[in-house]
Amino acid sequence: MMMTEILDGRALSHKIRQQLKQRTARLRERGIVPALAVILVGTDSASQIYVRNKHRAAAEVGLATHDFKLPETTTEEELLALIAKLNVDPSIHGILVQLPLPPQIDSAKITAEIDPSKDVDGFHPLNVGQLFLNNPQSLPCTPHGIMRLLAEHQIDVAGKHAVVVGRSNIVGRPIAALLLNADATVTVTHSKTANLRELTRQADILIVAIGRAEFIKAADVKPGVVVVDVGMNRNAAGKLVGDVDFTEVEPIAEAITPVPGGVGPMTIALLLEQTVKFAER
Numbered sequence: 273m274m275m276t277e278i279l280d281g282r283a284l285s286h287k288i289r290q291q292l293k294q295r296t297a298r299l300r301e302r303g304i305v306p307a308l309a310v311i312l313v314g315t316d317s318a319s320q321i322y323v324r325n326k327h328r329a330a331a332e333v334g335l336a337t338h339d340f341k342l343p344e345t346t347t348e349e350e351l352l353a354l355i356a357k358l359n360v361d362p363s364i365h366g367i368l369v370q371l372p373l374p375p376q377i378d379s380a381k382i383t384a385e386i387d388p389s390k391d392v393d394g395f396h397p398l399n400v401g402q403l404f405l406n407n408p409q410s411l412p413c414t415p416h417g418i419m420r421l422l423a424e425h426q427i428d429v430a431g432k433h434a435v436v437v438g439r440s441n442i443v444g445r446p447i448a449a450l451l452l453n454a455d456a457t458v459t460v461t462h463s464k465t466a467n468l469r470e471l472t473r474q475a476d477i478l479i480v481a482i483g484r485a486e487f488i489k490a491a492d493v494k495p496g497v498v499v500v501d502v503g504m505n506r507n508a509a510g511k512l513v514g515d516v517d518f519t520e521v522e523p524i525a526e527a528i529t530p531v532p533g534g535v536g537p538m539t540i541a542l543l544l545e546q547t548v549k550f551a552e553r
């Protein structure tokens with residue numbers, strides 16, 4: 273019987289963070305303290321947890337973090353003024369604005385104001401364009417983490433049919449571009465795709481980021497598929513589950529990411545790595 277490979281994001285994230293410790297130590301020997309500014313607007317409870325985890329992970333590898341916690345009522349102008357200040361502060365190497373933002377703030381306008389050379393999230397239009405031109409400078413952390421996880425497990429995507437479920441700016445669109453850059457044949461599906469499950473059944477590599485608990489079932493995949501689950505949802509019992517029904521799909525898959533412990537930890541590791549890269553430069 274074939275054993276399914278578990279794509280363990282926690283383990284790889286740990287390995288990357290160990291390597292980063294050495295790189296930050298070398299920077300500090302040169303008198304450079306790599307520093308990340310983290311901006312959180314409002315009190316969204318999930319965002320508060322992610323930001324806390326980012327601070328903790330950054331401190332562990334020797335990065336300095338500058339914390340900006342702004343009230344829910346913050347205006348677009350106030351946030352833009354803070355970003356303008358951080359853009360010209362030479363002691364800050366990376367700027368991150370935690371998403372989502374409150375409704376009075378246009379997140380596209382905010383990400384476009386971050387200096388592209390400090391844009392650790394890879395959300396600035398220039399960085400998005402560079403990614404789509406196959407000349408990436410700074411990559412969105414979750415899709416970058418997925419590619420690293422696949423590479424770590426020697427999963428070559430070239431010539432494979434990769435099906436992406438979801439078209440968000442944070443995951444769906446950039447992972448489609450990264451897979452295409454790596455010579456996969458890419459199909460992007462979303463909530464309006466009429467024959468979505470017909471397409472997922474054709475996938476050699478299936479990336480699911482649609483935000484619906486256990487949406488992908490055993491009948492939606494072919495045997496031997498590689499499944500990457502980007503979802504994070506609470507099921508009826510309050511348990512954290514992905515967009516893929518792990519219990520059903522795992523026995524059929526060649527490899528699969530768990531939730532939690534798959535893609536999530538990779539997001540934070542790649543954020544730290546990008547900050548260190550900017551500081552090294």
Ligand SMILES: Nc1nc2c(c(=O)[nH]1)N[C@@H](CN(C=O)c1ccc(C(=O)N[C@@H](CCC(=O)O)C(=O)O)cc1)CN2
Pocket residue numbers: 322368369370371372393413414442504512531532533534535536537538539540
């Ligand atoms: N500016 C950004 N905002 C957001 C991003 C982003 O990359 N940049 N991504 C998400 C949230 N996110 C990071 O910010 C994130 C989400 C989840 C995890 C994670 O480690 N998840 C764990 C489970 C955590 C839990 O128990 O709740 C896992 O999957 O194992 C890390 C980062 C939206 N906003």
